[in-house]
Amino acid sequence: xxxxxIVVEHQSGKLNKASLSAFAAAAKVGGDLHALVxxxxxxxxxxxxxxxxxxxxxxxxxxVKDRLAQPYAKCITDVANAIGATHVWAAASNAGKDLMPRVxxxxxxxxxxxxxxxxxxKTFKRPMWAGNVIGTVELTTAKKVITVRxxxxxxxxxxxxxxxxxxxxxxxxxxxSFVKFDAVVSDRPLLQDARVIVAAGRGVxxxxxxxxxxxxxxxxxxxxxGASRAVCDAGWAPNDWQIGQTGKVxxxxxxxxxxxxxxxxxxxxxxxxxxxxxxxxDPEAPIFQVADYGLVGDLFKVxxxxxxxxxxxxx
Amino acid sequence: xxxxxxxxxxxxxxxxxxxxADKSGVETAGVNMIVNPFDxxxxxxxxxxxxxxxxxxxxxxxxxxxxxxxxxxxxxxMGADRxxxxxxxxxxxxxxxxxVLQKVVEKEKPDVVLxxxxxxxxxxxxxxQILAELLGWGQATSANTVTLEGGKATVVREADGGLExxxxxxxxxxxxDLRLNEPRYASLPGIMKAKKKPLDELTPDxxxxxxxxxxxxxxxxxxxxxxxxxxxxxxxxxxxxLKNEAKAL
Ligand SMILES: Cc1cc2nc3c(=O)[nH]c(=O)nc-3n(C[C@H](O)[C@H](O)[C@H](O)COP(=O)(O)OP(=O)(O)OC[C@H]3O[C@@H](n4cnc5c(N)ncnc54)[C@H](O)[C@@H]3O)c2cc1C
Ligand SMILES: Nc1ncnc2c1ncn2[C@@H]1O[C@H](COP(=O)(O)O)[C@@H](O)[C@H]1O
Numbered sequence: 001x002x003x004x005x006i007v008v009e010h011q012s013g014k015l016n017k018a019s020l021s022a023f024a025a026a027a028k029v030g031g032d033l034h035a036l037v038x039x040x041x042x043x044x045x046x047x048x049x050x051x052x053x054x055x056x057x058x059x060x061x062x063x064v065k066d067r068l069a070q071p072y073a074k075c076i077t078d079v080a081n082a083i084g085a086t087h088v089w090a091a092a093s094n095a096g097k098d099l100m101p102r103v104x105x106x107x108x109x110x111x112x113x114x115x116x117x118x119x120x121x122k123t124f125k126r127p128m129w130a131g132n133v134i135g136t137v138e139l140t141t142a143k144k145v146i147t148v149r150x151x152x153x154x155x156x157x158x159x160x161x162x163x164x165x166x167x168x169x170x171x172x173x174x175x176x177s178f179v180k181f182d183a184v185v186s187d188r189p190l191l192q193d194a195r196v197i198v199a200a201g202r203g204v205x206x207x208x209x210x211x212x213x214x215x216x217x218x219x220x221x222x223x224x225x226g227a228s229r230a231v232c233d234a235g236w237a238p239n240d241w242q243i244g245q246t247g248k249v250x251x252x253x254x255x256x257x258x259x260x261x262x263x264x265x266x267x268x269x270x271x272x273x274x275x276x277x278x279x280x281x282d283p284e285a286p287i288f289q290v291a292d293y294g295l296v297g298d299l300f301k302v303x304x305x306x307x308x309x310x311x312x313x314x315x
Numbered sequence: 316x317x318x319x320x321x322x323x324x325x326x327x328x329x330x331x332x333x334x335x336a337d338k339s340g341v342e343t344a345g346v347n348m349i350v351n352p353f354d355x356x357x358x359x360x361x362x363x364x365x366x367x368x369x370x371x372x373x374x375x376x377x378x379x380x381x382x383x384x385x386x387x388x389x390x391x392x393m394g395a396d397r398x399x400x401x402x403x404x405x406x407x408x409x410x411x412x413x414x415v416l417q418k419v420v421e422k423e424k425p426d427v428v429l430x431x432x433x434x435x436x437x438x439x440x441x442x443x444q445i446l447a448e449l450l451g452w453g454q455a456t457s458a459n460t461v462t463l464e465g466g467k468a469t470v471v472r473e474a475d476g477g478l479e480x481x482x483x484x485x486x487x488x489x490x491x492d493l494r495l496n497e498p499r500y501a502s503l504p505g506i507m508k509a510k511k512k513p514l515d516e517l518t519p520d521x522x523x524x525x526x527x528x529x530x531x532x533x534x535x536x537x538x539x540x541x542x543x544x545x546x547x548x549x550x551x552x553x554x555x556x557l558k559n560e561a562k563a564l
Contacts, residue, residue: 016475069454070453070454094474095475098472099444100444101409101440101441101442101443101444101445101448102444102445104445105444110410110530111409111410113441114440126438127538128436128438129326129332129435129438130328130332133332133341133535134535134536134538135437136534136535136536137533138531138533139531140528140530175487176481176482177482178480178481179469179480181479182479183477184476190476221564232494233493233494239459239478240473240476245438246353246432246433246435246493264328265328271541274563275557276544277553277557283546288544288546289544290541292544292545293544293545293546293547293557294544294547295546295547295550296546305550306550306554309550309551310554313554
């Protein structure tokens with residue numbers, strides 16, 4: 001029977017909810033679910049994931065205070081081996097992408113990245129070529145490492161809280177050190193968690209366009225703001241806002257693509273959204289092919305009007 | 316300083332991706348092939364860092380069929396000094412890419428290995444981190460800014476929720492993100508010179524690596540198609556649809 005170890009991600013004392021998708025994916029294989037929380041002062045995080053696991057292992061050590069791939073990979077591998085894990089899972093977040101291949105190498109395990117479906121204990125589906133094709137991959141090694149595309153797996157229902165136990169970890173010698181983290185501060189919901197996303201394309205013409213035109217719409221809908229690569233590259237928005245093949249993958253209830261052409265690399269990150277609205281002055285823009293509702297027009301005119309109309313409609 | 320940069324031959328990101336009729340793979344007949352865009356950024360970074368750190372060598376390596384020579388030449392045309400083709404026909408998974416590179420690193424002894432954060436065909440994003448672990452080196456993925464100084468690489472990474480700065484002792488492995496730099500275009504003299512630059516050929520066998528893929532692609536399918544949407548005439552119609560049809564407001 002399979003034994004799973006799910007690597008739980010957290011940031012600034014908070015659970016990254018994307019980790020729950022890894023529990024959901026592992027549950028599809030069947031077997032025992034163990035979780036691993038590494039860090040310092042992470043008792044609350046362990047409690048938060050206990051309802052999803054049979055056992056939560058808490059590894060606290062000064063050497064894993066910051067999430068660095070090299071010491072983390074050693075600790076994860078040691079715990080995985082100690083419990084006889086057959087599968088080690090994490091969300092395909094930036095941190096999971098950074099860390100898990102290293103874990104796979106250390107465990108001598110094959111790895112499937114960013115999976116969108118679990119076929120059986122060794123077979124997984126995953127988007128390739130920017131989501132233009134879906135590959136079915138088989139991992140032939142006894143131990144397997146998998147990162148999970150959070151938008152494809154709904155968080156599992158909470159069960160009875162599993163046991164929480166501390167585990168001693170040894171980060172070993174490391175050739176890397178943490179210097180600092182410059183967080184993007186924002187009062188808006190996280191892109192990954194937002195029910196509504198307003199995404200800016202180059203059509204917004206500059207940071208002013210985002211501020212004066214998109215922000216009021218986002219405020220009205222309590223939405224997160226995202227952006228195309230072009231917008232991030234131009235420095236109009238933080239890099240963390242980029243949605244797409246090489247940015248974040250999101251799937252909100254409602255997605256507004258504003259002044260955004262809909263390049264395949266962008267669409268790869270948002271086509272799973274429940275309802276997509278495109279506003280673009282070019283009727284031929286490819287974004288209209290993935291939009292549920294398209295409106296051809298000048299965003300500087302349409303968006304303020306739309307903001308007012310939504311305010312009214314919501315009463 | 317000595318840099319080893321990897322370049323993968325991939326389908327053009329602007330090309331339409333279609334499955335072969337028998338769904339055995341992606342159609343490459345008649346499709347333009349390019350250097351993986353992230354690898355091109357890695358080449359550019361190596362060239363700039365070589366200048367900044369007072370010279371050295373930029374060696375580019377590709378693993379693939381003889382056709383991948385074209386991608387090595389295009390990196391040489393940008394200004395890289397020397398190329399290595401590790402000739403392998405057929406699929407090779409990220410683990411074996413890393414194993415081959417490990418052997419190349421042992422031969423070449425670079426100070427920094429620069430790679431792409433992901434190959435835009437398989438979208439795996441694994442080879443660099445696996446290589447770093449096999450070598451026991453530090454790694455910095457998704458690099459936005461790289462500073463090589465005092466025997467270490469200080470790298471600003473594009474992380475979730477902000478920018479993370481890490482330091483790695485040299486030698487180390489760094490992967491390029493999109494905003495690290497803007498790759499130069501090869502000049503005509505550059506292209507001419509590239510034809511004469513040394514290009515060695517090796518094989519996994521000669522390096523002592525047996526390629527037995529452990530990630531095996533069993534098949535491909537098209538993603539589910541979204542049903543066609545509709546254009547609406549004006550803001551009022553849009554709000555009505557969102558409220559009453561999609562129930563999204
Ligand atoms: C390796 C690689 C990875 C990439 N990864 C990503 C990724 O993860 N995410 C991503 O987004 N991109 C990515 N890209 C870039 C992608 O190919 C496109 O270049 C980018 O998405 C274009 O951004 P855009 O739609 O904002 O700009 P444009 O393509 O320039 O589109 C601007 C649009 O705005 C419209 N417009 C202009 N003015 C107005 C107005 N007043 N009112 C209404 N509409 C207006 C125009 O009609 C046009 O359609 C990647 C590219 C490569 C090569
Ligand atoms: N066949 C290859 N030849 C050279 N470099 C490669 C090859 N495959 C992968 N790489 C490098 O590894 C990076 C990550 O690839 P991947 O893990 O396949 O997404 C790429 O950006 C390349 O720099």
